[in-house]
Amino acid sequence: MRPRSPSFGRVARTVGPVLIVVWTAVPLLWLLSLSLKGGDHINDGRFWPAAPTMQNYRTVFRTDLFTSALRNSIGISLVATALSVVLATLAAYAIARLDFPGKKLILSVALAIAMFPTISLVGPLFDIWRTVGLYDTWLGLVIPYLSFTLPLSIWTLSAFFREIPWEMEQAAQVDGATPWQAFRKVIVPLAAPGVFTAAILTFFFAWNDFVFGISLTSTGRARTVPAALAFFTGASQFEQPTAAIAAAAVVVTIPVVAIVLVFQRRIVAGLTSGAVKG
Amino acid sequence: MAAITVEHVEKRYDDGYPAVNDVSLEIGDGEFVILVGPSGCGKSTLLRMIVGLEDVTSGEIRIGGKRVNEMAPRDRNLAMVFQNYALYPHLTVFENIAFPLRLRKLTAGEVRRRVEEAAGVLELTEHLERKPGQLSGGQRQRVAMGRAIVREADAFLFDEPLSNLDAQLRGQMRTEIARLQQRLGVTTVYVTHDQVEAMTLGDRVAVLRKGVLQQVDTPRALYERPVNLFVAGFIGSPSMNLLPAAAFPVVSLDHPDGSRDLVVGIRPEHLADEALVDPSERGRGITFEVQVEAVEWLGAEQFVYVPWEAPGDLVEPLQRLAAELDRELTSLWLVARIDPKSDIHRGDKARLWFDPANLHVFDAGTGERLTAPRLRGYVPEHQDTAGH
Numbered sequence: 001m002r003p004r005s006p007s008f009g010r011v012a013r014t015v016g017p018v019l020i021v022v023w024t025a026v027p028l029l030w031l032l033s034l035s036l037k038g039g040d041h042i043n044d045g046r047f048w049p050a051a052p053t054m055q056n057y058r059t060v061f062r063t064d065l066f067t068s069a070l071r072n073s074i075g076i077s078l079v080a081t082a083l084s085v086v087l088a089t090l091a092a093y094a095i096a097r098l099d100f101p102g103k104k105l106i107l108s109v110a111l112a113i114a115m116f117p118t119i120s121l122v123g124p125l126f127d128i129w130r131t132v133g134l135y136d137t138w139l140g141l142v143i144p145y146l147s148f149t150l151p152l153s154i155w156t157l158s159a160f161f162r163e164i165p166w167e168m169e170q171a172a173q174v175d176g177a178t179p180w181q182a183f184r185k186v187i188v189p190l191a192a193p194g195v196f197t198a199a200i201l202t203f204f205f206a207w208n209d210f211v212f213g214i215s216l217t218s219t220g221r222a223r224t225v226p227a228a229l230a231f232f233t234g235a236s237q238f239e240q241p242t243a244a245i246a247a248a249a250v251v252v253t254i255p256v257v258a259i260v261l262v263f264q265r266r267i268v269a270g271l272t273s274g275a276v277k278g
Numbered sequence: 279m280a281a282i283t284v285e286h287v288e289k290r291y292d293d294g295y296p297a298v299n300d301v302s303l304e305i306g307d308g309e310f311v312i313l314v315g316p317s318g319c320g321k322s323t324l325l326r327m328i329v330g331l332e333d334v335t336s337g338e339i340r341i342g343g344k345r346v347n348e349m350a351p352r353d354r355n356l357a358m359v360f361q362n363y364a365l366y367p368h369l370t371v372f373e374n375i376a377f378p379l380r381l382r383k384l385t386a387g388e389v390r391r392r393v394e395e396a397a398g399v400l401e402l403t404e405h406l407e408r409k410p411g412q413l414s415g416g417q418r419q420r421v422a423m424g425r426a427i428v429r430e431a432d433a434f435l436f437d438e439p440l441s442n443l444d445a446q447l448r449g450q451m452r453t454e455i456a457r458l459q460q461r462l463g464v465t466t467v468y469v470t471h472d473q474v475e476a477m478t479l480g481d482r483v484a485v486l487r488k489g490v491l492q493q494v495d496t497p498r499a500l501y502e503r504p505v506n507l508f509v510a511g512f513i514g515s516p517s518m519n520l521l522p523a524a525a526f527p528v529v530s531l532d533h534p535d536g537s538r539d540l541v542v543g544i545r546p547e548h549l550a551d552e553a554l555v556d557p558s559e560r561g562r563g564i565t566f567e568v569q570v571e572a573v574e575w576l577g578a579e580q581f582v583y584v585p586w587e588a589p590g591d592l593v594e595p596l597q598r599l600a601a602e603l604d605r606e607l608t609s610l611w612l613v614a615r616i617d618p619k620s621d622i623h624r625g626d627k628a629r630l631w632f633d634p635a636n637l638h639v640f641d642a643g644t645g646e647r648l649t650a651p652r653l654r655g656y657v658p659e660h661q662d663t664a665g666h
Contacts (some may be wrong), residue, residue, distance in 0.1 A: 107349035170366035173351045175425065189368045212611050266408075 028253070035246035056247035066248055068220035069228030071253065076138050076224060077206040080145040084202040085195060087146070087151030092181065095154065096161035109156075110151035118148065129216055136217045139231045141224070144216075145206040153198035160194030161187065171253055198262050207256065225252045280342030280465060281307045282328060288339035288388075289323050289489075297323045299489035300337070305433075308620040310466045311494075312480035314473060315512070316604050320489035321469045322437055328467060329358050329435050341432060357426035358435040362442060363418045365425075367411040372406040376423040396424045399458070416447045423458070423481065433465040439543075452478060473513055477501070485509050487602070505643040507595075510543050510638055511603050516581075518543045519612050520596055522642065525588035528566040529637065539592065539642035546581070548636035549614035551622055552629040561632045568612065570626045580618045582628065586610035595642055596622050 034042070036052040044050065060066045095103060125136070125144060134140035164187060172182035188195065213227035223231075229248055231239045282305040289298040293654045298320040305311045313321040326332040328339055330351035339346050365374050371382075372393055373411050376557045379389045397403045400420040410418055419439060426434055439455070440448045456479055459466050470476055476483045484494040485508070497513075504510035510518045523529075523540035526634075552565050557630040572583040588610050596646045597609075616628055 099582070165362065165364065167360050167364040168366065169364060171360055171425075172350070172366075172377070173330055174331070174356065174358045175379040175429075176352045178350075178352065181381065186366055191369075212481075 018235075030116040031246050031249055031253075034243055035250045037243055039243065056243045057251070058264055059244050059247045060251065063232075064220060065228050066225070069223050069225045069250070072138070072220075073207060073226075074255075076141050076145070077203050077220070078216055079138065080142045080149070080201050080206040081203045083142065084149045084153055085199045086148050088150055088198055089156050089188065089191070089195060091150075092097060092154045092157030093187065097166070106153070110154055112146060114151035114155075116148075118144075118209075119140040119212050122211060125212075126215055134216075136219055136222050138222055140223060141206075141209075141212055142218050144212050145202070145209065149202040149205050152201055156198050156201070157194045164190050168231060178261075200259060202254065203259065207252070233244045247249055281305060281309075282433060282467065283338075283340040283343075284324070284328070285338045287324070287327060287339060287342070288335045289320070289327060290335045290532060296355045296489050298327070301486070301489070301493065304496060305465060308463045309466055310456075310481045311481060312483045313467065313486060314471065314475040315486035316484055316602065317471060318488075321471075321486050321487040324486070325435055325437055325467060325469045325490075329356050329653060330354050330507055345556045355429075355432045356435055357429045357431035357433070358437065359419075359422045359426050359439045361438045362424040363410075363411070363416055365421055368412050369419050370407050370409055371402060371413070371424075374410065374421055375428055377400075377425060378429050380483075392428045393424075394578055396428045397524055415443050416451060417452055419443065420454075423455070427458070427462065429466070431469065432460070434467040436466065436470075438470055439468075440470070441472070441662050442563070448472075448475075455479065461663060462632065465664065471575060473515060477513070483513075499612060503647070504638065505647050507541060507543075507599055507640045508602070509639065511599055511605075511649075514545055516546050516615065517603070517605065518545050518638070519549075520640075521586060521612065522588050522592035522598070523639070524592055525586060525610070528564055528576040529634065535648045540648070541640045541642045543595065543638035543640065544632055544636060545613035546613040548632050549582075549612075549616065551616045551620035551630040552633045554620055556619050559633075560631065563631050565629050565631045567627055567629050570622055570624060570628050573624050575618060577618060580616050580620060580622075582614040582620075582622055582630075584612040584614070586612050592642070595645075599645075 029112065030047070033047060033049050035056050036054075037044075037049040038051060038053045038055060060234065094100075095107065116242050121144065129135040136145070149244050168186050168190065169182045172186045173179065204213055208226065209224070209228040213224040214230060217223040217227060225248065229245055282303075282544050284301055284305075287298060287301050288296060292517070300388060301320075301324060303311075313324060315321050323332055325379065326333050328341075330349060334347050341354060341356070366377065369377065375393045375396055379392060384392075393406070394403070397406055398532040400423060402417065402420055403426060404529050405417060405421075407457050407570050408420060413421065419442075422439070428451060436455070438640050440451050443451060452475055455468075459479075468475070468479060477500075480497060482494055482511055483500055485492040485500065490635050493500060495503075500513045503521050504513060504518075507520065511520060520543045525543050529542065541650055552560065554565070568584040574581040574583075593610060616630075640646060641648055
């Protein structure tokens, strides 16, 4: 038999992933290389830095603008994530298990909120926050992050809860658990993949947000990294801050990559091990 | 350990449908009672009311003399084995069994001692560190039982625990459950639709139909003196031959009220090949001739099938009964389970013999048994009928 020429499908299966990896990895590598370039080399037209230096990293960590923004970003994102996961878990459980009037309405309104364009809210929020004193505070950012991430978290989690056989919980109750104990010791661990998914979505939303970050803050009190990057000046006022911004961007990308690597495993493992089968 | 009393208990859903209809049942301390019936008869609902997972619409449930209607499941001190085992997949076998003990805040040493003891009894010792997902069906079943026995609960409740196992394993686990119950002497309520489980496991069997209790009695009494057509058709395998009396002219029967239709029942195993009946016995019984349509020889036994003609209006109540019992009754068949030595062949004219003492007579309209006194646990005022 004559050897078959590689079919289009096979070529696509090989070339496709390579294209996607190049497409996504090149900008990141570029960012990394830029952050390692010294002041004079930025415009040298090379992809790889000729003389890699950590100077830009030292610079950004010495800048108050960046360190306070990093602190704010971490704090606000963690608070928003924790609150969102706890609230979403309780709400999703109620939606999955209880029958109450208006359940469908809550779910559809929640979805509608998630679809809302963020930019349309910035103006009104700016005015309201200034009036009520939430402008330029952590809470002032946590609240909008919550309202945008809760709906999606609730949807994700209620889907997970629905998958868990109700008997699991009834068994726990017969075994002597209060409803709260049954929820905490049996249901939540079983829904863990869903909880992680919700947590990651929320964290990323808060961590990556630029629109709220730049509009609802004015000082280092609450300004987050994506917003702070816009105010970067570099080591001296006369220096192009490109390399420093690149270094700061690399620093804020690290947690995202780390989280994905750590939790992705758990999510995939949780989804495939049949953890919710009786 | 405790006795369980169910008194005039009713369960009605929002649409008014009574899933359990005025059931009264007394389960003695240490007794093994089976709730049996076709699907939808309310047996699981009754069990779940006892354990507290369903509300009681009216009536009273008492455990050890104490009313439990308003108690949460966790306060009733009952252990339950669910149909799909309901093991906690994120916990090891050890932690699954230990779960109820941990909730009671027992010391670590005491938890270990009791879990290991239960695991020993159930031959789970080498699997204690595994997760339920890594176990076979039978092992999962045993873990579920382990979780029940470590509790030192007042009663065990089983909800069709063997229905997810294959036939061989089911037989094995059945023996194991019986052995365990005898050893522990704990009051046990066991729901099943499998009448072999019902007959072999229970001290007494309660037969339910559409939420109404039909008869509560020992397996032997249910088999020998079923109170109505439903119980007669449900208990016994293969099931009792039920024929309109008018189409079975072998015997003549007088209904006390004269005008009503009768149904006669005879179990396949009570029919014999006349040639093999001891001549001294023969005169005591009734012999009749049939045209054999099919014969199944199985080594230890032999089945003979005889078609039976009857007018449609007489057969109708029987067909309805068959549908209710999830059985098929396409035409009337008389099934005889006879000695494998018998020489009856397909197409033969054969002579079958039976002892009239084994004949059951029922009223075709009400379904009620006419030859036996009414039995214990039978609630006549709520009796439903096969003929409606």
